[in-house]
Amino acid sequence: MHKFRRQKMLLVGALVLAGGLVSLQAAAADGGDPPENVSGKLLLTGGVSQIEGSAGGGLTPWALIGSYGTQGQFGANAFYTRVNVQDYHLDDAGAMFGIDNRVEFSVAQQRFDTQDVGAALGLGRGFTFTQNVIGVKVRLFGDAVLDQDSWVPQVSVGAQYKTNNQGTILHAIGAKSDRGTDYYISATKLFLSQSLLVDATLRYTKANQIGILGFGGDKNNNYQAEFEGSAAYLLSQNWAIGAEYRQKPNNLGIAKEDSWYDAFVAWAPNKHVSLTLAYADLGNIVIKNNQHGLYASMQVGF
Amino acid sequence: MYKTLPSILLLAAGLLAGTTISAQTAMQQAGSGAASDTYPAAPRDPALKPVFEEFGGKPGLVALMNDFMDNLMADPVTRPFFQNADREHIKAELVDQFCVILDGPCTYTGMDMTTAHRGMNVDHADFNALVEDLQKAMNKHDIPFRAQNKLLAKLAPMHRQIITKP
The missing domain is CATH 1.10.490.10 (Globins)
Structure with missing residues (x-):
């Protein structure tokens, strides 16, 4: 009951934040006209919120700066994501702020519930790893949407500072730290003539299962480069489908890790809300193999 | 503490580099953009x-x-x-x-x-x-x-x- 109440509070908190963000936008309005300092980007060109809270796809950050604020504007989003695989589930919520289509700040909290596996490992049924992520991203150059006569993509660099609350258990399973920072560089381009968006991301990380199982391990405790890629086809102004791929390190002897994949559908009826549904394949997680299931995410903002 | 400080410094350096590069790019674009851009008004395809x-x-x-x-x-x-x-x-x-x-x-x-x-x-x-x-x-x-x-x-x-x- 204690756990459900916390999850509900997290969700309520995210929704209150979202309501606050939309009110902030409304407050910026001048008389009857829509405010001129917000929501200048075209639909779906702010990306959605990936699991660590940065703007991008579902699994991987993109070079797009989050929110609908374009140059000279600001914008914000809040999100809630739930991933259900056979033996675990993940609750994930956060918010981001975008400025001048140049800089993005984000926060996110992930709660990874081990369900019955927790009992099997002697940790207790429903044992949960909680990770907080603080993210920052800077667009270096390029415009994914407007530079249609050039091969030059939009390129951004970012960092995600992660802290996990289960330090004792993490050390027991071989992780070298309960906190760490991922660094990444992303190149994103929308090929309008083909209605196709493509992203390639290179992430330097020590995180085990994105940090849920700590950072570094007995097998390896060095930063490694992991590749992440996305492709999204725009079906219409409001609908996109796509797929993602995310490589993972294998730092822990006790818990083999696999690459993550997903195939998604994203719907944005307007600039204030988007819904993403995906089939996610997360491979082996600790003692359970072939984890796959549903990824569902909602993002609100302006 | 030993591990977070280098991370924060790296992050700060990255941010500084990023904003410097982006400021230079913006200046380049503003300076050379409109006048010398040769993209045609009506490119036939x-x-x-x-x-x-x-x-x-x-x-x-x-x-x-x-x-x-x-x-x-x-x-x-x-x-x-x-x-x-x-x-x-x-x-x-x-x-x-x-x-x-x-x-x-x-x-x-x-x-x-x-x-x-x-x-x-x-x-x-x-x-x-x-x-x-x-x-x-x-x-x-x-x-x-x-x-x-x-x-x-x-x-x-x-x-x-x-x-x-x-």
Whole structure:
């Protein structure tokens, strides 16, 4: 009951934040006209919120700066994501702020519930790893949407500072730290003539299962480069489908890790809300193999 | 503490480098952009002939521009740019411009994009608002989404000559 109440509070908190963000936008309005300092980007060109809270796809950050604020504007989003695989589930919520289509700040909290596996490992049924992520991203150059006569993509660099609350258990399973920072560089381009968006991301990380199982391990405790890629086809102004791929390190002897994949559908009826549904394949997680299931995410903002 | 400090320093260095590079890029773009940009006002593409048909040929473009201009005048972001202009003339030029791009039997004799927008202080939000007004008009005329995007792909690079407020 204690756990459900916390999850509900997290969700309520995210929704209150979202309501606050939309009110902030409304407050910026001048008389009857829509405010001129917000929501200048075209639909779906702010990306959605990936699991660590940065703007991008579902699994991987993109070079797009989050929110609908374009140059000279600001914008914000809040999100809630739930991933259900056979033996675990993940609750994930956060918010981001975008400025001048140049800089993005984000926060996110992930709660990874081990369900019955927790009992099997002697940790207790429903044992949960909680990770907080603080993210920052800077667009270096390029415009994914407007530079249609050039091969030059939009390129951004970012960092995600992660802290996990289960330090004792993490050390027991071989992780070298309960906190760490991922660094990444992303190149994103929308090929309008083909209605196709493509992203390639290179992430330097020590995180085990994105940090849920700590950072570094007995097998390896060095930063490694992991590749992440996305492709999204725009079906219409409001609908996109796509797929993602995310490589993972294998730092822990006790818990083999696999690459993550997903195939998604994203719907944005307007600039204030988007819904993403995906089939996610997360491979082996600790003692359970072939984890796959549903990824569902909602993002609100302006 | 030993591990977080280098991380924070690296992050700060990255941020500083990023903003420096981006500031330099912005200055370069502002300085060299409009005047020396050679992207044509009406770049004809024979591959878009089928798209010309999807737009309904020249009559379709004429009907489209009427709705496009109505949208531009109804949109509080774009209205200031068009309310004191010769809208009939602009509509006629737009028809020719789009007709040439879509490999139609037309000639564009209007201004280049730099000259046409000089002094208007158009920013990204203004530019995108116009694109949305165009999308709205194209949707009203049931122009297929892929065809819309093929046209927009030809118009998008004009932002370098049109957007003068970074």
